[in-house]
Amino acid sequence: MDPSASARSALPLRVDDLSVAYGERTAVDHLSLEVRPGEIYGLLGSNGAGKSSTIKSIVGLLRPEAGTIRVFGRDVRTESLATKASIGYVPETSMLYEALTPHEFLEFVAGVRRLDPAATAARARNLVIAFRLTDEFEEPIATLSNGTRQKVLLVAALLHQPPLLVLDEPLNHLDPRSLRLMKDLLAQYVRTGTRGVLFSTHAMEIAEQLCHRVGILDHGVLRGEGSLASLRERGAEGDASLEQIFLHLTQEDEGVKAALASLERT
Amino acid sequence: MGWRAAFRLSGVAFTELSFQAIYAFRQGNLLPPVAGSKLTSQARTRVLQSKALVAGLLGFLTFGAAFVLHNAAFVSANLLPYPIPPPLFDAGVLTALLSLDVAFLWWTGLQVLPTFLSSGVLPVLEPLPIDDATLRQAATILYLRLFDLPVLTLLVLTPLLVGFALGPLAGVAILPGVAAAVVYALALALVTGRFFVRRVQGSRGGGGRSLLRWTYLVLWVVPAFGLFGFVTLAPSFFGALAHLAAAGPSTAFNLLLTAYPFPLAVAPVLLTQGSGAVPLGGSGLLILLASFVAYTALAVGAAVWMAGAIRDVGLAPPTVPVAAQGGLRNLRPTGAVYAVLVKDLRMASRTPGYAFLILLPILDAVALGLLTFVSGPRPGTGTSLALGAVTTAALLATFFGPAFFAIEVVAYSYGRTLPLPDRSLVLGKVALITMVYLVAGGLVLAITDLRISDPWVFLGFVLAELPAVAAASFLELGILLQRARRKGLPLVNLYTGAWVAVLVSIPGLLVASAPLVAFEALRAGSQPLAVGTMALVALGCLALIAPFVLRRRDA
Numbered sequence: 024m025d026p027s028a029s030a031r032s033a034l035p036l037r038v039d040d041l042s043v044a045y046g047e048r049t050a051v052d053h054l055s056l057e058v059r060p061g062e063i064y065g066l067l068g069s070n071g072a073g074k075s076s077t078i079k080s081i082v083g084l085l086r087p088e089a090g091t092i093r094v095f096g097r098d099v100r101t102e103s104l105a106t107k108a109s110i111g112y113v114p115e116t117s118m119l120y121e122a123l124t125p126h127e128f129l130e131f132v133a134g135v136r137r138l139d140p141a142a143t144a145a146r147a148r149n150l151v152i153a154f155r156l157t158d159e160f161e162e163p164i165a166t167l168s169n170g171t172r173q174k175v176l177l178v179a180a181l182l183h184q185p186p187l188l189v190l191d192e193p194l195n196h197l198d199p200r201s202l203r204l205m206k207d208l209l210a211q212y213v214r215t216g217t218r219g220v221l222f223s224t225h226a227m228e229i230a231e232q233l234c235h236r237v238g239i240l241d242h243g244v245l246r247g248e249g250s251l252a253s254l255r256e257r258g259a260e261g262d263a264s265l266e267q268i269f270l271h272l273t274q275e276d277e278g279v280k281a282a283l284a285s286l287e288r289t
Numbered sequence: 290m291g292w293r294a295a296f297r298l299s300g301v302a303f304t305e306l307s308f309q310a311i312y313a314f315r316q317g318n319l320l321p322p323v324a325g326s327k328l329t330s331q332a333r334t335r336v337l338q339s340k341a342l343v344a345g346l347l348g349f350l351t352f353g354a355a356f357v358l359h360n361a362a363f364v365s366a367n368l369l370p371y372p373i374p375p376p377l378f379d380a381g382v383l384t385a386l387l388s389l390d391v392a393f394l395w396w397t398g399l400q401v402l403p404t405f406l407s408s409g410v411l412p413v414l415e416p417l418p419i420d421d422a423t424l425r426q427a428a429t430i431l432y433l434r435l436f437d438l439p440v441l442t443l444l445v446l447t448p449l450l451v452g453f454a455l456g457p458l459a460g461v462a463i464l465p466g467v468a469a470a471v472v473y474a475l476a477l478a479l480v481t482g483r484f485f486v487r488r489v490q491g492s493r494g495g496g497g498r499s500l501l502r503w504t505y506l507v508l509w510v511v512p513a514f515g516l517f518g519f520v521t522l523a524p525s526f527f528g529a530l531a532h533l534a535a536a537g538p539s540t541a542f543n544l545l546l547t548a549y550p551f552p553l554a555v556a557p558v559l560l561t562q563g564s565g566a567v568p569l570g571g572s573g574l575l576i577l578l579a580s581f582v583a584y585t586a587l588a589v590g591a592a593v594w595m596a597g598a599i600r601d602v603g604l605a606p607p608t609v610p611v612a613a614q615g616g617l618r619n620l621r622p623t624g625a626v627y628a629v630l631v632k633d634l635r636m637a638s639r640t641p642g643y644a645f646l647i648l649l650p651i652l653d654a655v656a657l658g659l660l661t662f663v664s665g666p667r668p669g670t671g672t673s674l675a676l677g678a679v680t681t682a683a684l685l686a687t688f689f690g691p692a693f694f695a696i697e698v699v700a701y702s703y704g705r706t707l708p709l710p711d712r713s714l715v716l717g718k719v720a721l722i723t724m725v726y727l728v729a730g731g732l733v734l735a736i737t738d739l740r741i742s743d744p745w746v747f748l749g750f751v752l753a754e755l756p757a758v759a760a761a762s763f764l765e766l767g768i769l770l771q772r773a774r775r776k777g778l779p780l781v782n783l784y785t786g787a788w789v790a791v792l793v794s795i796p797g798l799l800v801a802s803a804p805l806v807a808f809e810a811l812r813a814g815s816q817p818l819a820v821g822t823m824a825l826v827a828l829g830c831l832a833l834i835a836p837f838v839l840r841r842r843d844a
Contacts, residue, residue, distance in 0.1 A: 082706040107708040118703040122639040123632065124494035130620045134628025135709045144619035157617055161494040163639060 033060055034095065035187040035219025036081065041090030043076040043243070050076040052243040054090070058187070058219040063209055065230040066223040067269055068240035074223035075115050077240070078191045081221070082112045094187055108136065111180035113173070115191040115223075121165035125156060125175045128164060132179045143182065150178045154201060170196040177205065188212065190222035194229060206233055227266040237265070241273040295426035298419070302410040302427065303434045304329060307336040309408035310401070337438075342791070343397050344442040347390065351443070354386040355450035369524075373531040376558045376567055379455060381530050383463065383554035385523060390443055390470040391477075391550070394436065398478025399641055401435050406482070411603035428600035432475070440471050451557060459557035465581075466553030469588035473549075476591040483602045485641045492639060499638050506644040507652075538570025546573060552580035625709055629717025630724075633693065646692050647725055650685035654729035657681065658736035676750055680805055682729030683754050686722050687761040687801040691793045693718050694769045712839045715766045722762040723755060730754075749820040750808065757804045757827035760834045761797040767838035768793050800830050 036058040043051040051073040058064040068074045079085040081092050083103050092099045094106040120128055133143045151160060154174040159167055164175065173196045180188060188209070194202055209220055210233065224230055230237055231251060238248040247254055247268070254268045263271070270276040308329060357364050358379055365378045373381070411428055419427075433440070447467045452460020489502050533542045545551055546569075555567060555577065569577060623631070637643040657677060730751035734744070804827040811819035 084702050084705055104708045104710060107706060110706070112706045114703060114706075120632070120636060120703075122636040126618055126620070127494055127632070127635050130622055131628050131632040132707065133620055133622030134631075135625045135707045135713075136622075137625060138622050140620075140622050143622050147620045148617060151617060160617060163492070163494075 033217075034058070034093070035060060035062075035217075036064075036189075036221055037093045038077070038081070039091045039093075041077065041080060041092065042088045043073070043080055043085055044088050050243050051080070051087070051240075054240070054243065054245055056238050056245065056248065058221050059236075060219060061213050061216040062235045063213055063220040063222070063233055065234035065237040066221060066240060067225075067227070067230055067237055067265075068223070069225075069273065069275070071242075072240040073243035074240055075191055076243075078112075078115075078189055078221070078223060081189055082110060083107060108183075109186050111183065111185035111188045113176045113180045113188075113190045113193040119164045119172055119175065122163060124161050124163055125151075125167075125178075126160050128175060129179055129182060133182060136183050138183055146184075147178070147182060150181055153204060154178060168196075170198055170201070173197055174201060181208075186218045188218070188220040188222070190220065192223055192225070194224065194226065202229075209233060227264065227269060231265040239269055239272050246272040291423065292426055294419075295423045296430055298414060298423070298427040299430035299434060302414065302431050304333065305410045305413070306405065306408050306431070306435075307332040309410070310336060310404045340436075340438040343393075344438040347393060347439050348442050348446055350386065350389055350393070351446045351450050354382055355454045357382050358451065358454035369527055369531075371528055371531040373527060374534050374567075376562050377530050377534050378527070380551065380555040380558045380567065381527055383451070383466070383557065384551050385526070386447070387466050387470045387550035387554055390447075390467065391474045394439060394443075394471065394474035395477045395481075396645070397439065398436070398475060399482055399645065402478055402482035405432070405435065406603065411600060415604065425597065425600045428603055429596045432479075432595075432599045432603075436471075436475060443467050443471060455557060456561045459561045462557035462560045463554075465585055465588075466550060466556065469553060469584055470550065472588040472592045472595070476595050479595060479598060479602055482641075489639055489641060494635075499635065502638040503644070506638065506641060507648060534568060537568050538573055542568065542570075543573060543576050546576045547580045549584055552577050553584055556581055625713035626716045626720060629709075629714055630720045633717065633721050643692070646689040647721075649689070650682045650725055651729045651732065653685060654679065654682040654733045655736065658733040676747065679730045679733055679747075679751055679754065682733070683726055683758050683801050683805070684798060686726045686729070686758055687765070687797045688794045689722075691765050691769055691797075693721055694766055711770055715763065715770060715838060718766050719759055719762040723759050726755065726758045727751075746816045746820055749817070750823070753808075753820050753824035753827055754801075754804055755827070756824070756831040757801050760827070760830035761801040763831070763834045763838045764800055765793045765797040767834075768796075800834065803827075803830060 034057055036056075038054060038056050041051055041054040042049065050071075054073070054077060056064070056066075066074050066077065076085060080087045081094075081099065083099055083106070086100075094109050097106050097109075099106045120131070123131065129147055133147070151157060154177065156171065156174055156178065159171050164172060167175070173193070177193065180190070194205060197205060206229070209222075212218055213220055222234075234251075236248065236250050237254070239246045239254075251265060251268075254265075254272075255263055267276070270279065310332070361375055361378050361382070365373050365375065369378075410431070411424075414424060414427065444464075444467055448460040448464050450460075451463045452458075485505065489505055492498050492502050533539065533545065536542070546555075559567060559577075567573075622628070633643075634647075637647055734747060734751065737747075804823040807826045808819045808823040811822055
């Protein structure tokens with residue numbers, strides 16, 4: 024195998040020229056990005072920017088119009104089962120079997136993933152205790168709060184210690200303790216140097232704290248990509264925050280000022 | 290704001306409800322990639338189609354009853370083994386019709402109620418500046434809109450067809466009975482639906498609670514089971530009527546006059562044929578009149594109660610009993626096929642609609658088994674009934690097969706992100722269907738053991754049919770899976786894709802019937818030969834279909 028091919032197969036995620044459309048509307052337009060080993064990659068964008076469509080294409084929920092997606096060198100279309108086995112996914116909305124309890128749901132997920140019973144039981148126990156899910160472990164998911172559902176999904180995603188975590192707005196409903204736990208966990212998770220994390224978020228502060236690199240999506244197009252430092256170099260101001268860089272690259276800073284002025288007038 | 294505003298609000302809410310029912314968006318399903326306006330119109334059309342299907346089935350039942358009434362003399366003389374006075378026969382047919390109307394509409398209500406409650410359309414309206422009365426009215430209209438076409442079919446078609454068969458006066462006189470049947474069914478759906486949403490859907494896991502939930506579900510299914518129970522027990526019912534008629538006025542007959550829906554069904558007969566048509570006796574007429582008034586008043590009361598209760602039911606979340614603290618139970622992961630099977634059983638134990646599909650074939654077999662047991666040790670009869678019970682279980686399990694696939698819609702999108710091969714999914718569902726069949730067959734065998742002259746033939750029959758049930762399930766689920774993967778459309782409940790489920794059931798039923806036909810053809814000669822041939826046909830079906838469905842390799 025030539026060295027470049029070997030490097031490609033070690034990449035947790037590589038997206039090339041991805042396009043997704045809903046009828047006439049283009050949600051993702053020729054997007055290319057990669058998540059490198061040991062990296063947390065943040066996908067930032069406004070509502071409807073194409074973040075979730077990108078993520079759904081990666082986990083096999085959407086069939087893109089064009090482009091290829093590879094997880095550790097495997098095409099998600101042609102080797103979907105193998106790539107799904109390598110991914111831990113937390114969806115944007117809590118897509119759970121509401122009639123099951125977290126215990127029953129996790130048992131189902133572990134069964135489908137054919138995990139080793141002894142190791143899984145121990146790992147699940149640790150995760151459940153860490154996320155303080157013990158009291159709700161036997162309650163039907165239908166009765167749980169959004170934050171608790173989110174924790175169940177996080178546990179399900181981490182259960183098999185996947186080499187790639189794909190998290191769609193994973194921190195939205197979490198309480199401060201779980202948020203801190205999740206941030207530290209993600210940082211620790213990629214320290215092995217082989218795993219990767221892709222996560223989408225609106226929260227610029229979290230992305231700033233957590234991500235090694237970020238990609239800024241706007242109307243399905245990647246407007247900027249790189250580490251915070253490299254993006255600052257491209258931005259107008261030397262010490263700009265990620266929020267300022269985001270607004271600058273998406274050309275929304277003027278739009279925000281105009282909207283505020285208009286609201287003040289009315 | 291008033292009824293007009295309430296109607297307008299209910300229209301918006303119903304569109305949302307249809308949308309939720311078809312696409313299960315809140316349950317995590319992914320919307321198909323088409324324009325939003327198209328999605329909404331598709332949802333409306335599909336809900337309308339499904340309502341039309343339910344209405345069609347109710348219409349079919351009514352036509353059937355009218356046909357029997359129109360040809361009462363022929364039917365009672367040639368098809369019933371005992372003489373029964375024509376007026377009593379007519380009352381019996383109308384009793385059966387009203388019972389079936391209640392059972393079928395109640396069952397439909399229970400199928401759609403979980404969607405009504407989980408869609409959250411009423412909580413969305415609550416914070417808006419709408420007065421209390423209008424919200425209550427909107428909730429009531431919304432609930433009624435779930436049933437509008439089937440209810441209209443009953444209210445219009447039944448008087449027309451009964452009028453055609455027995456005379457215009459009878460057509461008018463059956464109207465209170467039909468209206469009461471509709472009100473009872475909708476109220477029962479609401480009451481039982483609410484109870485089970487609280488006690489079953491909100492029940493904790495572990496600690497034997499699963500068994501308790503299944504017990505609740507059996508209790509819940511028993512009344513709804515009336516639909517099939519009545520069909521099954523109809524000959525005995527007419528036999529009892531004939532016996533009562535021959536005995537003349539009696540306490541037993543007076544009791545019958547108080548039992549729903551007999552008083553409402555006998556009224557049209559008395560109005561058209563006079564009070565002498567039925568052996569009422571002195572007190573009988575009074576009892577009948579009192580029962581008629583009581584049931585009508587009860588229906589009015591139920592309607593008033595419903596008008597007030599629907600909003601509260603729609604708003605109430607599933608309540609959970611106070612959490613009993615216990616140790617953290619370990620996960621016990623298994624293989625993928627078993628994981629699918631266990632997950633389905635656990636979900637069914639908290640989802641009455643699905644539990645019904647599992648319990649119905651089993652309870653039907655139990656009912657027939659009990660009938661066999663009480664029919665006495667007459668040679669041949671017991672075996673025929675037992676074989677009938679197993680046949681019904683096989684066909685019912687096959688007929689409901691597509692609905693077991695519907696369970697996948699819940700968190701459908703999440704399931705698609707797991708490395709779950711299609712073959713494991715199909716095998717898990719086929720295991721569930723064959724398990725239902727085997728439990729039903731086993732129960733019939735256990736109950737009728739003493740009454741069957743040749744238990745080994747019967748055991749052979751149960752086992753010989755098993756591959757055909759599996760083959761039929763493979764066929765149905767293979768078609769459905771292909772369709773769901775292609776279109777991304779889930780089957781949520783009766784109102785989302787019932788017509789697809791019915792269409793897919795047809796080839797399944799043909800496959801499940803093939804060995805039964807072979808058995809019937811050869812049964813008169815040698816029963817062991819018939820069972821052997823049956824097994825060969827069933828295995829042939831399985832050998833042809835299973836590889837075809839399972840060969841589709843996941844990437």
